[in-house]
Amino acid sequence: MSRGKVCHVPGAAAVEAVGLTVHYQGSVALENVHLRLEPGDHLAVLGPNGAGKSTFLKAVAGVVSPAAGELRVYGHRPRGHICIAYLPQRNAVDWSFPVTVREVVAMGRVGRLLPWQRLRPADLTRVDKALAQVGLAPLAGRQIGELSGGEQQRMFIARALVQEAELILLDEPLAGLDATTQDEILRLAGELAEATVLVSMHELGIARDRFPQVLLLNRRVVALGPPEKVFTAAHLREAYGGALQLVRTVDGAFVVGDSCPREEPKS
Amino acid sequence: MIEYLVEPFAFPFMIRALVAAVLAAAVCPVVGTYVVLRGMAFLGDALAHSILPGVAVGYLVGRGDRSTVLWWALGTAAGAALVMGAVARRARLKEDTAIGIVLAAMFALGIALISSVRGYAVDLTHFLFGNVLAVRAQELWLIGGLAGGVLLTVALFHRELVVASFDPVLAVNLRLPVRALHNLLLLLVAATVVLSLQVVGVALTLALLVTPPATGYLLARRLRHMMGVGVAAGVLSAVSGIYLSYYTGIATGPSIVLVATGIFVLTLFLSPRRRAFLYR
Numbered sequence: 101m102s103r104g105k106v107c108h109v110p111g112a113a114a115v116e117a118v119g120l121t122v123h124y125q126g127s128v129a130l131e132n133v134h135l136r137l138e139p140g141d142h143l144a145v146l147g148p149n150g151a152g153k154s155t156f157l158k159a160v161a162g163v164v165s166p167a168a169g170e171l172r173v174y175g176h177r178p179r180g181h182i183c184i185a186y187l188p189q190r191n192a193v194d195w196s197f198p199v200t201v202r203e204v205v206a207m208g209r210v211g212r213l214l215p216w217q218r219l220r221p222a223d224l225t226r227v228d229k230a231l232a233q234v235g236l237a238p239l240a241g242r243q244i245g246e247l248s249g250g251e252q253q254r255m256f257i258a259r260a261l262v263q264e265a266e267l268i269l270l271d272e273p274l275a276g277l278d279a280t281t282q283d284e285i286l287r288l289a290g291e292l293a294e295a296t297v298l299v300s301m302h303e304l305g306i307a308r309d310r311f312p313q314v315l316l317l318n319r320r321v322v323a324l325g326p327p328e329k330v331f332t333a334a335h336l337r338e339a340y341g342g343a344l345q346l347v348r349t350v351d352g353a354f355v356v357g358d359s360c361p362r363e364e365p366k367s
Numbered sequence: 368m369i370e371y372l373v374e375p376f377a378f379p380f381m382i383r384a385l386v387a388a389v390l391a392a393a394v395c396p397v398v399g400t401y402v403v404l405r406g407m408a409f410l411g412d413a414l415a416h417s418i419l420p421g422v423a424v425g426y427l428v429g430r431g432d433r434s435t436v437l438w439w440a441l442g443t444a445a446g447a448a449l450v451m452g453a454v455a456r457r458a459r460l461k462e463d464t465a466i467g468i469v470l471a472a473m474f475a476l477g478i479a480l481i482s483s484v485r486g487y488a489v490d491l492t493h494f495l496f497g498n499v500l501a502v503r504a505q506e507l508w509l510i511g512g513l514a515g516g517v518l519l520t521v522a523l524f525h526r527e528l529v530v531a532s533f534d535p536v537l538a539v540n541l542r543l544p545v546r547a548l549h550n551l552l553l554l555l556v557a558a559t560v561v562l563s564l565q566v567v568g569v570a571l572t573l574a575l576l577v578t579p580p581a582t583g584y585l586l587a588r589r590l591r592h593m594m595g596v597g598v599a600a601g602v603l604s605a606v607s608g609i610y611l612s613y614y615t616g617i618a619t620g621p622s623i624v625l626v627a628t629g630i631f632v633l634t635l636f637l638s639p640r641r642r643a644f645l646y647r
Binding site: 161186188193197200207208215216259 | 524526529530535536539540542587588590593
C-alpha cells in the first residue's frame with residue numbers, strides 16, 4: 101500500500117500553484133493561477149458561481165489534474181499525500197448510503213491499514229475522541245441521513261481529524277445552514293489551528309470577520325491577502341463583474357449580489 | 368405437507384439444482400450490494416450479456432462439455448469487464464452509451480456464433496435463461512469454488528470497496544488504488560455472472576445481482592445488514608423458486624426471479640420503516 105507515497109519537503113509551502121490551469125467538463129475552470137500558502141494558513145476562497153472555487157479545492161485534493169502549470173502540496177504533487185482531507189459539498193454525498201456516523205468517521209483510518217487488518221484499539225480511541233470533539237458522540241450509531249446539515253459537516257470534520265489531515269479543504273460547508281450552525285462549523289474549523297485550512301464560500305461578510313486571509317477567484321486570482329486589502333471595490337468588481345453592484349448609501353457602502361449563476365464561460 | 372416439501376428432492380438432479388441455485392443466490396447479493404450502492408446495475412447487466420460469445424466459443428471448442436463452457440465464460444466475462452472499464456474511460460461518450468455499444472455487439476456476436484451450430488435454439492435458450500436442472504456434479508465443484516473465491520475476496524477488500532463506493536475523493540486521498548478496486552469489483556461481478564449462468568442464465572442474472580440487495584436496502588440501515596438481508600432474500604427466492612417450478616411446471620430460472628421480485632414488492636409495501644419516506 102506504499103504505492104505513490106510521498107513525504108513532506110521541509111520548509112515547503114503548504115500549497116503552491118505556478119501557472120495552474122485546470123479544465124472542468126470541457127471549459128477552462130482555472131487559468132494561470134499563481135499563489136503560495138504557508139502551513140497553518142486559514143484561507144477563505146471566494147468568488148461568483150463558476151469562478152472555479154470547487155475546482156481549485158479538487159485540484160489541491162488531487163482529484164482533478166492540471167491541464168497546464170504546476171501544483172505542489174508540501175513540495176510534491178497532490179496525489180500520494182495521505183494528509184489531505186477534502187470535505188465534499190453536502191449535495192455531492194449519497195445520504196441514503198447505509199453507513200453510520202461512526203463508520204464514516206472511521207473511514208479516515210482506512211489508508212493506514214492493510215486490507216485485511218482490523219481497526220486497532222488506538223484507531224478506535226481516535227475515532228471516539230474525534231466524535232466527542234465535534235459533539236457527535238451521542239449520534240455515532242445513527243445512519244448518516246438522519247443527521248441535520250450542521251451535524252453532517254461536523255461528521256466530515258471528525259473524519260478529517262481521524263485522518264490526521266494537515267491540509268483540510270472544506271467545499272462550501274456553510275451552504276444551506278442557518279447562522280448559528282454556520283458559526284459552529286467555523287468555530288470547529290478555527291480549532292484546527294495546526295492544519296492548513298481552505299474553505300470555499302459565498303459569504304463575503306463572514307470571510308471578512310472570521311478569516312485572516314481570503315482568496316478572491318474568478319478563474320484567475322483576483323486578489324489574495326488579508327480581507328481589508330482584498331475587499332476593495334475594484335477587486336470585487338473585477339471578481340463579480342456585472343453580477344455585483346456597489347451602492348453607496350448614507351450608512352456606508354452596500355453590495356448587492358446577484359445570486360443567479362452566470363453563463364458558463366465557453367472555451 | 369412434509370411430503371410436498373420432500374418429494375422434489377427424491378431426484379438427485381433436483382438436489383444438485385438446489386445446491387447450485389442456493390450458491391448463486393447467496394453470492395450474487397453480496398456483490399450486488401456494491402452494484403446497487405454504486406448505481407452500476409446497467410454495467411452488471413451488460414457484463415452478463417457480454418459473456419455470451421465466450422459461452423458460444425466454449426460450447427463449440429468443448430463439444431458441449433459444460434465445464435469448458437464455464438471456463439470460457441469466466442475468461443470472457445473478465446475480459447469484457449476490463450474492456451468496458453477502458454471504453455468508458457477513453458471514449459468521449461457518456462458511460463452508458465459506451466456500455467450499451469459493447470453489450471449489444473458482444474450479445475450479437477454470441478448469438479451469431481451459436482446460430483452457426485445446427486439445432487442451436489434449445490441450447491441458446493439454456494444459456495439465456497439457465498438450465499439449473501441439468502447441472503452436473505463436476506460443475507457444482509466449479510460453482511462452489513467460484514463462490515468461495517468471490518466471498519473471500521469480498522471479505523478481504525470490503526472496507527476499501529465501501530470507501531471507494533461512498534466517497535471516491537476520500538479513497539484517492541487515502542491512497543487507495545481506486546482504479547484497481549473498480550476493476551476488482553468488475554471482476555467480482557463477472558465471477559457472479561458465471562456462477563449464475565446455469566441457474567438463471569445470461570438474460571436474468573441481473574435479477575439475482577440487483578433485486579435481493581434492493582430488498583436489503585429497503586430494510587437495513589447498515590451495509591452489512593443490507594448484505595445479510597440480500598443473501599436471505601436470495602436464498603429464499605432460490606428455494607421457493609425451485610418448488611414453484613417443480614409444482615407448476617414453469618422454467619426454474621424465471622421462477623426464482625419472479626419469487627425474488629415478489630419478495631421485493633412485498634417489502635416495498637410492508638416495510639415497517641418505509642425508508643423511502645424517511646430519507647427522500
